[in-house]
Amino acid sequence: MGGTITCMDAMEVLDSRGNPTVRVFVGLDNGIRVSASVPSGASTGENEAVELRDGDAGRYGGKGVLKAVSNVLDILAPEIVGQDCARQAEIDRMMISLDGTPNKGKLGANAILGVSMAVARAAAASAGLPLYAYLGGPGAVRVPMPMLNILNGGKHADNSVDFQEFMIVPLGAPCFAEALRYAAETFHTLKKILKKKGYATNVGDEGGFAPDLKSNDEACEVILEAVSAAGYQSGKDIAIALDPAASSFYGDGAYDLSKSGQGRKTSAEMTKFYAGWLDKFPIVSIEDGLAEDDWQGFREHTAALGGRTQIVGDDIFVTNTEFIRRGIREKSANSVLIKLNQIGTVTETIEAIRLCHAAGWSYVLSHRSGETEDTFLADFAVAMGGGQLKTGSACRSERVAKYNRLLEIERELGASARFGFEYSRRG
Numbered sequence: 001m002g003g004t005i006t007c008m009d010a011m012e013v014l015d016s017r018g019n020p021t022v023r024v025f026v027g028l029d030n031g032i033r034v035s036a037s038v039p040s041g042a043s044t045g046e047n048e049a050v051e052l053r054d055g056d057a058g059r060y061g062g063k064g065v066l067k068a069v070s071n072v073l074d075i076l077a078p079e080i081v082g083q084d085c086a087r088q089a090e091i092d093r094m095m096i097s098l099d100g101t102p103n104k105g106k107l108g109a110n111a112i113l114g115v116s117m118a119v120a121r122a123a124a125a126s127a128g129l130p131l132y133a134y135l136g137g138p139g140a141v142r143v144p145m146p147m148l149n150i151l152n153g154g155k156h157a158d159n160s161v162d163f164q165e166f167m168i169v170p171l172g173a174p175c176f177a178e179a180l181r182y183a184a185e186t187f188h189t190l191k192k193i194l195k196k197k198g199y200a201t202n203v204g205d206e207g208g209f210a211p212d213l214k215s216n217d218e219a220c221e222v223i224l225e226a227v228s229a230a231g232y233q234s235g236k237d238i239a240i241a242l243d244p245a246a247s248s249f250y251g252d253g254a255y256d257l258s259k260s261g262q263g264r265k266t267s268a269e270m271t272k273f274y275a276g277w278l279d280k281f282p283i284v285s286i287e288d289g290l291a292e293d294d295w296q297g298f299r300e301h302t303a304a305l306g307g308r309t310q311i312v313g314d315d316i317f318v319t320n321t322e323f324i325r326r327g328i329r330e331k332s333a334n335s336v337l338i339k340l341n342q343i344g345t346v347t348e349t350i351e352a353i354r355l356c357h358a359a360g361w362s363y364v365l366s367h368r369s370g371e372t373e374d375t376f377l378a379d380f381a382v383a384m385g386g387g388q389l390k391t392g393s394a395c396r397s398e399r400v401a402k403y404n405r406l407l408e409i410e411r412e413l414g415a416s417a418r419f420g421f422e423y424s425r426r427g
């Protein structure tokens with residue numbers, strides 16, 4: 001049973017980087033009141049849906065979101081109040097046409113997504129179901145494999161590491177709760193090791209450590225050292241996943257590894273570099289190993305490495321079915337990174353995941369580097385059939401909130417819960 005939307009409100013709140021973001025409230029005729037908050041990226045793809053910012057330098061240095069807030073109040077609310085909250089796809093389509101641009105540039109993907117998420121949450125509450133069960137149905141019993149970003153570089157940290165994210169994947173764990181324990185123990189062990197080596201143990205935007213390492217290689221080495229010192233077998237219990245976020249160090253036709261002093265590399269040299277890493281380290285997934293415009297490079301990269309590891313496209317696909325379709329046709333990757341705010345509605349995000357399923361590709365659900373305490377993503381991951389989920393390290397509350405919500409869901413599912421590492425390997 002749905003419920004009629006009787007009121008909608010919106011306000012500006014802060015995200016985990018202290019930047020403003022949009023929170024939307026939805027109320028129903030049956031008394032239900034819910035809210036949802038929108039995340040925000042730093043290493044954004046150029047084709048992402050538009051995050052509307054005020055641009056008024058006086059408030060938050062231009063980053064305010066009052067325009068997006070007023071778009072919810074003045075443009076979206078009058079059309080949506082009175083609708084049945086269970087009509088998610090219809091409401092999302094209506095917002096897309098009210099915006100009328102291909103990239104939600106008029107009303108802002110932050111305004112539209114806030115409404116879309118809040119409507120889904122209201123419908124779940126109205127149906128008396130947890131969000132994962134409402135969106136996923138009775139088959140939503142798979143809890144995602146977490147990828148925990150424990151070492152940060154690139155645009156997420158002021159250090160000498162070029163690549164943005166070094167994640168651990170506790171793929172040998174029997175259940176999500178154990179996976180989280182493996183990861184948290186490794187995280188704490190890594191802290192001790194970094195300290196002993198004389199490195200700083202401050203953390204980056206996603207809660208991973210951000211030491212000034214001597215090389216990119218050392219990032220993998222020190223993680224593997226932590227894995228074994230924590231009592232785990234690397235490759236068997238815990239593997240590594242990377243998100244170099246290569247668009248952020250690509251320019252003038254070359255990949256510039258200058259943070260670590262390794263100079264400039266061509267696309268083919270980067271792929272060769274990763275092949276060398278696959279020989280040395282247990283890497284099960286590489287996301288954005290190349291830049292978003294390097295479609296030709298991605299084809300060669302996937303042909304060369306896709307049989308050995310998962311090749312995930314983030315900036316190149318931006319959760320947009322048009323780009324994912326092209327990727328499937330051209331064999332540009334074998335997996336897609338899925339971010340709700342890259343495309344801007346729940347319905348379109350589900351459509352992107354459906355496309356991955358149809359192609360036999362895996363997908364990785366993802367937070368943004370600027371997050372809030374909202375745990376929508378955790379429920380959404382279970383609703384979408386588990387897969388893999390990256391939402392930062394095991395510290396920083398805005399990340400831990402999602403992991404803690406997954407602990408709750410796994411507990412609630414009890415004996416019906418399923419967990420395991422299902423990922424693509426296809427060149």
Ligand SMILES: O=C(O)[C@@H](CO)OP(=O)(O)O
Nearest residue numbers: 041042043044367368369
């Ligand atoms: O590149 C990424 O995958 C994300 C999330 O980790 O970073 P950002 O939100 O800054 O785009």
Ligand SMILES: [Mg+2]
Nearest residue numbers: 243245288314
């Ligand atoms: Mg990425």
